[in-house]
Amino acid sequence: MTFTTSRGALTRGTLAKRAGCHIETVRYYEKIGLLAPPARSPGGHRLYREADQRRLRFILRGRELGFPIEELRSLLSMVDEHAYTCGDIQAMTLTHLTSVRDRIRDLQRLERTLSTISDRCTGGQVPDCPIIDEMLGAPA
Amino acid sequence: MTFTTSRGALTRGTLAKRAGCHIETVRYYEKIGLLAPPARSPGGHRLYREADQRRLRFILRGRELGFPIEELRSLLSMVDEHAYTCGDIQAMTLTHLTSVRDRIRDLQRLERTLSTISDRCTGGQVPDCPIIDEMLGAPA
DNA sequence: CTTGAACCTGTAGTCGCTACAGATGCGACC
DNA sequence: GGTCGCATCTGTAGCGACTACAGGTTCAAG
Structure with a gap:
């Protein structure tokens, strides 16, 4: 079973499964700057928190609603800054x-x-x- | 005025205009094999015939109907061989x-x-x- | 300590065009 | 026949939103 690591962090695969997207999509969203680069394990594996899962869910929900990536980028920054x-x-x-x-x-x-x-x-x-x-x- | 050359051949731009597509689309359809490579002028410019215009119209009409390129490829070969x-x-x-x-x-x-x-x-x-x-x- | 799944990286492919750069051809006018 | 300016030539990169792969490393369970 792959759930969480010792300190409750999520692996990329687990995050993707929980949020409901393809594992590679997580890396893609990081590359284009929708998700912040997460912490890493000593060996270099990404370690995510609950907040990352919420943010990813937000993005995916926006995508389901048909918003293009660039609009989600705006939405996210407005939400991040409580400026909307x-x-x-x-x-x-x-x-x-x-x-x-x-x-x-x-x-x-x-x-x-x-x-x-x-x-x-x-x-x-x-x-x-x-x-x-x-x-x-x-x-x- | 750019219409036809001395022997009634169409330039790429004229073909595109008459058929109703972007000039680069003509070259693209040739590259992917939907349009046959046409005759060339001594300087290398493409020279099209009426038959090319009809074929291009067929493709564009198929695209308007929403058929993907690969289905049009099938349709074209069936029509070419009267095998449908x-x-x-x-x-x-x-x-x-x-x-x-x-x-x-x-x-x-x-x-x-x-x-x-x-x-x-x-x-x-x-x-x-x-x-x-x-x-x-x-x-x- | 071994095993096998999960992960790492960078890159290429998807679809159907469209746009560009830098070089050359063409035809009309003088 | 010279010049002008548009049209065309070539190859390649970019769009959007991922997805897939290759070749290597790490993780965690047994």
Whole structure:
């Protein structure tokens, strides 16, 4: 079992498992400066604390919400310095929400197009296909 | 005016403009083997024909429909060899359609989460924010 | 003290382009 | 035929957000 070391520190693998990400993601976030370089064991292994786990969870939760890394970097520094207002965060979120809605609309248009053209197919062994014809010729 | 050369060949820039893509995309598609290496002028400039324009349009239309490059490679070789049935193409399209629908569902979930949490904001100069609290604590 | 998993480092690959630098070609005009 | 300026040529690096690998070391359990 790999849990914690003698003084309660977490290894990289354990941190990743607990926070719910790939082990290499932890190292990646350190490299790009989202996670601070942690303490090391005498042999050079990273040793994390509970605070690191909370910070990583924050980042991962932000990613799940679709925030890009650079926005998370801003969010983290605002939180670190307690320098934010609800209005600031809400504005960032609403901007982000707009882009999510745009993406949904784009995909819905695509969905309609794809279902329309595939509905026109007869299927089976027929050596002609309206999808190919559509791609060869006029746009749908 | 840059249209066609003496024998009706298209330059790379003209081809890109006519087909509707970035000039560098043409070279990229050649590099990855979607477009065949075209004839060259004595000085080494690419010279394209109408058939190249049709092929490029096919690829771009496929990209607009969201097909990944590798699927377009398959589609192109099937079309080149007249070796496809409507059923084959329809199956590819339906698989692709499913993944588009999955992505829509994921984004809709995200949209609901983001609008729910931003609705809880009071906004303005308030130094606490439910969005941040959410990211620091329990998942929404 | 041995064993095997976990970790260390740096780097390359993913996808689909786009951008750049530095050199050369092309065609229009004079 | 000379000059001008745009277009094109080549190879390579960068984007975003990781993930995978190679080749070596450390850790901890038995």
